[in-house]
Amino acid sequence: MATSLGIILIVGLLANILVTTLKLPGLLGMLVAGIAIGPFGFGWLTAETVTELADFRKIALIIILLRAGLGLKKDELAKVGPAAIKMSFLPGILEGFSIAAIATYLLNFSFIEGCVLGFIIAAVSPAVVVPKMLELVEQRKGGKLPTLILAGASADDVVAITLFSSFLGIAVGSGGSLVQVAVSIPLSIISGIGVGVLLGIILVKLFVRWSFRDTNKVIILLGVSFLMIAVQNAIKEQFEIAMLLGVMTIGFILLELVPEKANRIAKKLNKLWVGAEIILFVLVGAQVDPSVAITAGDVGIAVIALGLVARSVGVLLSLAGERFSAKEQLFAVVSYLPKATVQAAIGAVPLEMGLASGNTILAIAVLSILITAPVGAIGMKLLAPKCLLDEQKEF
Numbered sequence: 001m002a003t004s005l006g007i008i009l010i011v012g013l014l015a016n017i018l019v020t021t022l023k024l025p026g027l028l029g030m031l032v033a034g035i036a037i038g039p040f041g042f043g044w045l046t047a048e049t050v051t052e053l054a055d056f057r058k059i060a061l062i063i064i065l066l067r068a069g070l071g072l073k074k075d076e077l078a079k080v081g082p083a084a085i086k087m088s089f090l091p092g093i094l095e096g097f098s099i100a101a102i103a104t105y106l107l108n109f110s111f112i113e114g115c116v117l118g119f120i121i122a123a124v125s126p127a128v129v130v131p132k133m134l135e136l137v138e139q140r141k142g143g144k145l146p147t148l149i150l151a152g153a154s155a156d157d158v159v160a161i162t163l164f165s166s167f168l169g170i171a172v173g174s175g176g177s178l179v180q181v182a183v184s185i186p187l188s189i190i191s192g193i194g195v196g197v198l199l200g201i202i203l204v205k206l207f208v209r210w211s212f213r214d215t216n217k218v219i220i221l222l223g224v225s226f227l228m229i230a231v232q233n234a235i236k237e238q239f240e241i242a243m244l245l246g247v248m249t250i251g252f253i254l255l256e257l258v259p260e261k262a263n264r265i266a267k268k269l270n271k272l273w274v275g276a277e278i279i280l281f282v283l284v285g286a287q288v289d290p291s292v293a294i295t296a297g298d299v300g301i302a303v304i305a306l307g308l309v310a311r312s313v314g315v316l317l318s319l320a321g322e323r324f325s326a327k328e329q330l331f332a333v334v335s336y337l338p339k340a341t342v343q344a345a346i347g348a349v350p351l352e353m354g355l356a357s358g359n360t361i362l363a364i365a366v367l368s369i370l371i372t373a374p375v376g377a378i379g380m381k382l383l384a385p386k387c388l389l390d391e392q393k394e395f
Helices: 002-021 026-037 047-052 054-069 074-106 111-121 126-138 145-171 178-209 214-235 243-257 259-286 290-319 326-335 341-346 358-387
Strands: none
Touching (some): 002 026, 002 259, 026 259, 047 054, 054 259, 054 341, 074 111, 074 145, 074 243, 074 290, 111 145, 111 290, 111 341, 126 145, 126 326, 126 341, 126 358, 145 243, 145 326, 145 341, 178 214, 178 243, 214 243, 259 341, 290 326, 290 358, 326 358, 341 358
């Protein structure tokens, strides 16, 4: 494992440097590096190794979601509250159900199979979106829009994964009714936020009562977050809690109650993210089998494209009534395109569960990463300077 991590870090860093030198987003280089050295490329990382290192992807996600929470200020969040709530479910639900309907026509899926596919594809990638939004927040660029996208994209995953799990259960005969699906989503989100608030308050009291070095605070924070995910994995058969949203909520509580300490913790997490980002995107790339994506063909591209149209409509509906320019709305649409982490993590689950359409679902999931991650990452990089105003220039 140590050898594999060494290869990942060195190759991923070199790819990152090369691609950023070409004025492209570094994550593209890391994804391509992962594909190249993974089991479907040169085989420097075996399929078994990629599976063994899966927890490192979760660690990286935890780091960036903690950092996201530490970038969410209450007053700014209050300004975007209704729009952020709409952004958390409307684009994903429109995309997921649109793909389900399209799949019944183009792929001869049942509607339930279509929903399984739809809500794998519908999850936006926080690992791609969140770092860019944090960068814009720190640059004070784009006003409240990066905060809105930051909050909405993090909850978007929760909705998509919950619906995917529920429809997969129905498809393989182990799930509940559609009513139970509808009830489980808000319960999952509310419970995740509630756990995050409680643990955040406890950590605030701990950090105020005892004097810890900032490094030790980060260790405690990461330890608590890892345990939250462990608890979720242990009880998810009985009740799904959106623990990743809870992790982000802890950061939000810390920033609200002890802002000076929170800002110092955020700086430490920024340094950790440098290495975690490499591991995350190289491992995501290592899971991608381009030959599988090719089997999806033109039909797969059509399914993904039509789904993205529906998602974009959802973004625009979420922003309706808000005072955003056409350019800002375009940036929001592009920011909500990237797929990566969720599709890599769960794309093969329907096949493993014995779903007849599992091979096709996996192929389209892989194809969605190859298409949308580069388009979204490059789009955000190119559009940010052209579509977003500096905060001081707004009026």
